[in-house]
Amino acid sequence: MYLDRMGFAYGADESRWSENAANTLGEGEGLYSKVLSGTEGVIFSRSTNLYALMTNDDPFQYFGGIGLAVRHLDGATPEMYVSNLRKKDQLKSQTLDEFVNQKMRSRYFHPRWIKAMQDSGYAGATAILDRMNNMWGGSDDT
Known part of the structure; x- marks a missing residue:
């Protein structure tokens, strides 16, 4: 639940602000998970x-x-x-x-x-x- 609710991205591209990054890498794998792993x-x-x-x-x-x-x-x-x-x-x-x-x-x-x-x-x-x-x-x- 934490990963799903906290995985929203904010960056230079304002059109993608608050986009949920939970499945950005495909196969159910999110960017936030990649960052936290390890x-x-x-x-x-x-x-x-x-x-x-x-x-x-x-x-x-x-x-x-x-x-x-x-x-x-x-x-x-x-x-x-x-x-x-x-x-x-x-x-x-x-x-x-x-x-x-x-x-x-x-x-x-x-x-x-x-x-x-x-x-x-x-x-x-x-x-x-x-x-x-x-x-x-x-x-x-x-």
Whole structure:
């Protein structure tokens, strides 16, 4: 599904903009598949403390989707990295597991965050549910 929905081309020839490149090479083989095949690593950057990897579904849709697409094409999931740009003097790359584990400990398992969600009643409960749904979506991707 990811390859079919993300395989749209944009280039110098504006008459072909948004043309689905899913079967551009014939025999059901698409240009985007050719480009992704052989990918050894995928990088997702984080430059804010406001939004976390599990705050919304974009990371697992796009970052995880690329990982699943490569696994589908090559039979193995590529290395998944997060480029941590949140502190300009402490830039670093982390594996996806390292980044998620750090975020879980520092935010979602933090007693003050949990208490704030509890104090927020229904809104807090739905915020927790959103994160858990996104965590489940992300776990399905890697």
